[in-house]
Amino acid sequence: MTVPAPFPAVSDADPALAADSVAVPHDRHGAGPQPAIVLISGEHADRLLEEFWRYGRDYLLQTATSCAAALEVIDELQQQGRQIALLVADSRLPDESILVAFGKWRAAVPTARRAIVTPMERFTVDGPSLRQGMAKGKYDAYLLMPRGPRDEEFHNAITDLLSDWGSTVPDPEAVTAKIIAPTATPLVTEIRDFFDRMGMPTGLYHPDSEVGRLVRDRFPADAEYPLVWSVVRDPLAPKSVSEVARSIYGAPDGVPGVVDLAVVGAGPAGLATAVYGASEGLSTVVIESGAIGGQAGTSSMIRNYLGFPRGISGMRLAQRARNQALRFGAEFFTGWPVQRMVPGSPHLLHTEGGTIRARSVVIANGVTYRKLGVxxxxxxxxxxxxxxxxxxxxxxxxxxxxxxxxxxxxxxxxxxxxxxxxxxxxxxxxxxxxxxxxxxxxxxxxxxxxxxxxxxxxxxxxxxxxxxxxxxxxxxxxxxxxxxxxxxxxxxxxGAQPHCDWLPDAIARDDHGFVLTGRDVPQSAWQQGIPPTDLATTVPGVFAAGDIRSGSMKRVAAASGEGASVVPLVHRWLAASADVPIS
The missing domain is CATH 3.50.50.60 (FAD/NAD(P)-binding domain)
Known part of the structure; x- marks a missing residue:
């Protein structure tokens, strides 16, 4: 059964997109008809439809009463050129076991997210046999059917699934940045990937499209592609991803004085350090050469991170942590690799965009993938x-x-x-x-x-x-x-390859280039026969956390744990060195 949207159509025009209020219309160059949500139940289809009515403005709602009927609905939707965002099914169907049904539906539409919704009387009975299927990725969520109106815990799970699906759509409806280029060059792909990892959906437009012409007219005739427009900065004709990042997030030359804590790298370890450091009152600056999240930020779905039973993408985990750190007052500078560190009082971190002066430093810039060499x-x-x-x-x-x-x-x-x-x-x-x-x-x-x-x-x-x-x-x-x-x-x-060329020789590293900390540092660097504290390097006031550290576990949760654990050590160091004059 097809359900029409219960609300009036919403205009597709984006209001006042350009920085100087010149409107750049939304070009639906690749957008098809309204995406669909399919609700499948032999007994509760009408009940599910009632619960999903709130999504009717943005999605076409359709119901089916069996596995076979759902396949027919899916086929019809695909013939209409519609994308299917979500399949929601009862735990029991009249013609097929639910896991077999999901296998058939997945073969027909592999991009859709999948959820089982079970009434209260069957929730605990059906759960044990079905949860193993969720662990193997046969479906994405096992939910209790709403017991009344405004069951926001249920709808929070649904919107998470829809949000996850929306992040994989090639041409998103709501875009933060518009890229104008005749072809998808390597630089265009890198820029789009950067925006995606920063949680900023992009659209790619040909220069002859309506959006392309409006943006292109704001550049000199000889401007080279790609051209980039974003909601937070003037249009740009970048030559690198770093240039895009710098145009949006600014340069570190504006940081005044000496900060308590400088974090190099915004992967899980660096983000955790920033959250806990800033929340405990330390003036905290984070410097990142690329997109927030590091390697973890590229993970499409992390299913074994504590507290996210339905999993979370690396991008979302990273952006939530960044927003959390910003809320506590941390500052982020993206697109500025640290070129050189000079230990001292304070420590100096030199970038092309300025120098950060910090009483303490946490090295958390992670690792890069090894080159294939072909x-x-x-x-x-x-x-x-x-x-x-x-x-x-x-x-x-x-x-x-x-x-x-x-x-x-x-x-x-x-x-x-x-x-x-x-x-x-x-x-x-x-x-x-x-x-x-x-x-x-x-x-x-x-x-x-x-x-x-x-x-x-x-x-x-x-x-x-x-x-x-x-x-x-x-x-x-x-x-x-x-x-x-x-x-x-x-x-x-x-696999992992450390990037430590910017570190001074005074910071000891192992044979593979990873930073040594605690009892692993050479005994010649111990003070009075006592090794540095855990996560401390051979330079006082400089610590290391996450994948860059020798002996680390190379897991997101472990890196986050080290990022949190290093902050008390930083506090201890700052207290002990409070009387040291700043030069």
């Missing part, structure tokens, strides 16, 4: 080849064969996410299995997800294509046998 593929980075999950590029893999290289959780999460769009996903690892490097829940989800194959004891040795990636050559490490496979996308998540 020159023909390095030349295709940004045109089919990507380091990291590259969520923007992932949405553009529809109908393509994709290869993901890596055996860690990030690679597993990327493979599951890509399977929503790609025709096939091949997960390539050097080891004989995933068990040593990947969480069990992800291994189970990969095994369940149709379209993902795991190819063990394999490396990528060559690849190429005309202007973009088209094929890869894979080698079996046991036999040396090589095979060529079609590939429209290669996502490389090859």
């Amino acid at each position: 020159e023909p593929l390095e030349q295709l980075v940004g045109t089919g080849v990507h380091y990291g999950a590259a969520l923007t590029a992932a949405r553009e893999m529809e109908g393509r064969d994709v290869v993901v290289v890596g055996g860690g959780n990030s690679a597993g999460q990327a493979a599951v996410h890509l399977a929503r769009f790609a025709r096939s996903v091949r997960l390539v690892i050097r080891r004989p299995g995933l068990e040593e490097t990947m969480s069990s829940y992800l291994i189970g989800e990969i095994a369940y997800t149709a379209g993902i194959t795991v190819q063990t004891c394999t490396t990528v040795v060559d690849g190429g294509g005309h202007d973009a990636l088209e094929w890869l050559c894979l080698e079996d490490t046991r036999t040396g046998e090589r095979s060529t496979v079609p590939a429209g996308g290669l996502f490389l998540l090859l």
Whole structure:
């Protein structure tokens, strides 16, 4: 049954988008008809429809009474060109078990989010047999059917699922930034990925479109593409992602005096440090070279982070933490890599945009992915080849064969996410299995997800294509046998490589370049036979937390824990050095 929207249509025009109030209309260049929510129950379809009435303005609501009927509805919606945002089903259907039904629906529409909604009388009875399916990714949420009006706990879960779906839509309705370019160049892809990771949806517009012409007219005739307009800054013709970040978030040269705490890096460890440092009254500045969230910010869905039973994307986790730190007074400067650190009183952190002077420093700039080292593929980075999950590029893999290289959780999460769009996903690892490097829940989800194959004891040795990636050559490490496979996308998540070139020699590092802390520092740096405190480096007042630290666990929760744990050590240091004069 189709339900019309209960509210008048809302205008698609964006009001006064440009910084000087020149309106830039919303170009629905790729937007199709209203997306749909499908409600499936043999007994409670009308009840579900009543509960979902509040979503009728923005989504087409349709009901079905069985698995087969839902498949017919899905087919009809797809023929209309509609996207299906959410499938909500009763835990029991008249013609099929719910998990089998979800398997069929997922094959038909892999991008939709999926929830089971169960009436009170069956909630505890059906739950034990169904929750294992949720752990394997067969569906996204197991919810109690609302028991009355305004059950906001229920609707909070639903809006989270819809928000998660909305972040994966190739052409979002509500955009924060508009990018004007004739083609999707590597720089365009990088800029879109930066905006996505900052929680700012983007639209890509051709220069000859209505939006493209209006934005282009505000630039000199010889301005080079891409052109970028965002809601918070004047239009820009950037040459790098850092230039975009700097235009939005400013430069650190405006920070006056000496701050209590400078945090280098805004991944989970740096964000936790900022939240706890600022909340406890420390003047706190965070310097980040790229997007907020670090590697974790590229994760499409983290399901084992404490307190988020339905999972949370790395981007949302990072942006929530950033907003939390901002609320306590922390300052963030994005797009400014630290070029050099000079220890002293205070410590100096030099960037191209100014120098931060800080009584204490927490090094939390994480790690980068190791390079593959295959020159023909390095030349295709940004045109089919990507380091990291590259969520923007992932949405553009529809109908393509994709290869993901890596055996860690990030690679597993990327493979599951890509399977929503790609025709096939091949997960390539050097080891004989995933068990040593990947969480069990992800291994189970990969095994369940149709379209993902795991190819063990394999490396990528060559690849190429005309202007973009088209094929890869894979080698079996046991036999040396090589095979060529079609590939429209290669996502490389090859493990940790520290970025510590900016650190002074006085800060000790291990043989792999990770920062040494606590009892791991050389005994020659111990004071009177006593090692530095946990998380303290060989330079007094300088600490390290998260993946950059030697011996760290390389998990989001562990990094967040270290970021929180370092703040009491900073307090102790600041108290002990209170009488040290600032030069």
